Amino acid sequence: MGLPILVDPRKLAIQGKTLKGSVPVTSLSRLASAVNRVCSDAEACLQFETEDSRTKLVRGTASVNVLAECQRCLGEVALDIRANFVLQVIADEVKATNIVKTRDFWIVEDRMASLHYMVEDELLLALAPANYHELGSCNGDALITHTIESGSEKSPFEILKQLIIQP
Ligand SMILES: [Zn+2]
Incomplete structure (x- = not known):
């Protein structure tokens, strides 16, 4: 099942929802340009929760199979990219500076935000800068x-x- 593109992360956190599903290759164009080829849809499991009444979090895992260039032989190497993350939902960058530095955040300025974009961001962060066989x-x-x-x-x-x- 595909994950919805646009969600209301704060509402999902209050409801304590868990969303599980896929992000299609067509939504992973930034990842596609960072590697040779994206070979599968990304699979993600996202658990929305509140830490206290003000703090909304999303705890998640995401994975995708790609082909990248081996930096040693320049051949293709198959990679299984896996991301594990806990993000705090915040309204803007200014708030980010007030947050404990050890926590990553997801900037959601309006009510709705793109879940696909966020999952792709986390996969890009999990991708090593150089890959080898x-x-x-x-x-x-x-x-x-x-x-x-x-x-x-x-x-x-x-x-x-x-x-x-x-x-
Ligand atoms: Zn190699």
């Missing part, structure tokens, strides 16, 4: 020394271990 299944494994030099999320020790166990 797993070590051992990448055509660019020979370039691994380059990865060590430029510094990656894997420690050089870990990469050395990988090199040693390879035939």
